[in-house]
Amino acid sequence: MEGESSLRQKAEEINFIAGTSWSELHAGTNAMGTSLAIGTPMQVFASEHFCQSVHNWVCSAAPIKDPVTKKVLGGINLTGIWDVVHPHSLSTVVSTAQVIEEKLLSHLKFEQFMLMEHYIEITHKNHGKSVAVLDRGYQVIKASPLFYENDWIDKNNRIIDLDNVDVSLDHTYRWKEEKRNGGWTFELIPYFHQGCPIGYIVHAISPTKASRNTGNVTKHSFSSLIGQSPKFLSVTAEARSVANLDLPVLIEGESGTGKELLAQSIHSSSHRSLGPFVAINCGAIPKELAASEIFGYEEGSFTGSLKGGRAGKFQQAEGGTIFLDEIGEMPLHLQTILLRVLEEGEIVRLGGNQPIKLNVRVIAATNCDLKKACKEGTFRKDLYYRLNILSLQVPPLRERSGDIPLILDRLFKNICIDLGRPQLKLDDRALLALERYEWPGNVRELRNFAYKMAVKVKGNIITNADLPKELREERTIEEYTAVNVSDRYMDKELQPFLSSPQCREAMCETLSLKDQELHTILTVLNELNGNITEAAKRLGIHRSTIYRKLGREYSRERASYAPK
Known part of the structure; x- marks a missing residue:
């Protein structure tokens, strides 16, 4: 609110101040609330107002609409005493709203340019892929010829099947449609620029490709990550910004913080989302089998090897992402091979001589201090610097202020449904105790706690007395x-x-x-x-x-x- 001070003082007497609701629902007919409700400019003169205390005022308002979705974003309103109101006040607010909408339209053109650029990048890197890029209003900006040849785009320049899908800018969706040449799978992925959603990428997967890609798929995307704390939002925004790059990513964080979930989300939001996501725990593979497991082997490489050899994890991830969890546990001799794979973009199977070209993105994760490991000689410095091009630090749960209630709410909903029991809630004192606990096991420990409570507590409310001894709040x-x-x-x-x-x-x-x-x-x-x-x-x-x-x-x- 801005305006002449004496007039603002009079406005305060009728509760016309920041923080109050002047929606039509709460204040009856008034220019600002009614204009927002019906989406058109209007002027309400004196006794036309519903509330008698506003009968000395004249209000003129115009809505501001998103040029893409046509949704009302806000409004411009001019208010004054009826006998001194300017005759052009309504045209003034209409003109002001139009100027703002023109600015928004200019920004939309920039968004469409970014989407077109991304389309060119996808089709250049992935020959044969059928994709379409859509703006925030689901209008097709550019699409592969297959979309037009099969009449998948209607006369309104929209993908015909999207009307049957509950879409949102924060979610990734897959749906299947029976077409003339079989059952096609479509995947819609939100596209972000500098942390803001500006449109969608739609992938069309043919029946043959869909049947091949039955394993090594992700279960998580950015929309499934829960949290509103500044540190959490910062790392997820940074992860979104690097999703469509093909450079290696190193995710660092304590055990149980959700590093693999973040890696899956990066893959799900990238142009590789239709490719496989292959995860390896580098600390769980026996040292003697690690090389053949990760890089593959040729026939006759060792006793018991399969006829024809076997593709390793890197080849299984072709066209997609390989996730190297606990990279700090990888043996030194394998670190040397991995460095060459990253540098050359190719592998040589165990017992083989012929290099095999790769199209794989590498995401690594660790809960140890790799810099310290480099100084101690247990991790190669050159590999560390090759992996650490894009680095993400996942915050521990104790530093994610306010996220515990949000995560627990989701956990309780899912767990109680799985166990077939009534939903659980925490009382104030129990929640205070959980907020003060350090959670050394992070989200993994919190999930285990939720399962314990779902089994142990018979009622609907978890109290301080129900908590394990180490979590209990001793003081009121x-x-x-x-x-x-x-x-x-x-x-x-x-x-x-x-x-x-x-x-x-x-x-x-x-x-x-x-x-x-x-x-x-x-x-x-x-x-x-x-x-x-x-x-x-x-x-x-x-x-x-x-x-x-x-x-x-x-x-x-x-x-x-x-x-x-």
């Missing part, structure tokens, strides 16, 4: 907030002086920003007798934020305080 919120502020700063003999209101006020002025945040939260909690749900509503924040502030930032060997 009231006990936690009852510690005196002066205990943090001064000796016990100064307590009488420090308890005075004047001293407390002076000390509060010197608190850090974090302490001021805690001071505010605890004040509200004390007023509401520790009711976290009501406190979150009053503060305008999520309950998980309160858990985090109380649990993580102020509980680890630090005294806490409550304002009196």
Whole structure:
């Protein structure tokens, strides 16, 4: 809101301020709310308003629409007292909305250019693939000739089968359709530019190719990853940005943080998504079999070898992605071979002489410090620098503030359905305890905890008493907030002086920003007798934020305080 100060003061008297709802549902007929509801410009004059308190005002509003989806994104509104309103106020808001829509249209042209560029890249790298690129409104920007030859694109320039699919810019979809030449599989993948969704890629897979690609497929995509914490969103945005590159990716993070899920999501969002995703645990393969397992072997290479030889994991991943989990556990002699594969883009089978060209993207993951391993001589420096072109750091669960409730909610829904039992919820104290726990096993440990609770708890609510001993919260919120502020700063003999209101006020002025945040939260909690749900509503924040502030930032060997 902007405007003349005295007019804004009058507007406050009728609740015309930031944060209030003037939708037609809540305020009845008014230019802003009604314009957004019906999607057209309009002016509401004086007593035309539903609310009597607004009868002295005139409002003119125009909606702003997305040029692709035609959805209303927002609006421009001019409001003033009826006897001084400018006669051109309605045309002014209409003109302003049009200028903004023209800017959005200009940005759409840029998005379409990026999609066209991506189409050229896909078709250049993957001859024979049938693909189409769509903008955010599902309009076809460019498609392979096969789409037009088979009439898969209608007269409105849309793919005919998409009307039967529940599409979303955050999800990857596959569907099958019976065509004249058999059952075709279509895969729709969101395309992101600098972390923002700008369109879709549609792959058409012929019946013969679909039947071949029955194994080595991914189960996860970016849409299946759960979390809203800044660190989590940062790493997923970075992963999206590198998905369509063919360079190696090194994913680092503690055990159980979901490194393979991130690798699968990268593959699912790349132009290789229709190719295989082959995962290898480098620490689980016996050393004597590792070379033949990963790189393959020729017939007669060793006793017991198969007739005709066998393709290794790299050849099985042809046209797709190979995921080398626990790369730090790979034996040194295999690291030398892997380095050559990365440098030359080809392999030589065990016992063979002829190099075999590869079209495979490598994603590696580790939970150990590879730099330290290089210094200790257990990992090759040249291989480390070859793998570490694109690096992603997956944060541990303890650093993903507020994500635990979201992940648990999804886990409980799936687990309870699998076990055929009623859905589970956590009470406030139990959730506070989980927020304060370190979770050394990360999401894997959290998943195991969810299974234990689903089996152990008979009711619908998990309480603090139901938690394992190592997770239990020993103090109540009231006990936690009852510690005196002066205990943090001064000796016990100064307590009488420090308890005075004047001293407390002076000390509060010197608190850090974090302490001021805690001071505010605890004040509200004390007023509401520790009711976290009501406190979150009053503060305008999520309950998980309160858990985090109380649990993580102020509980680890630090005294806490409550304002009196």
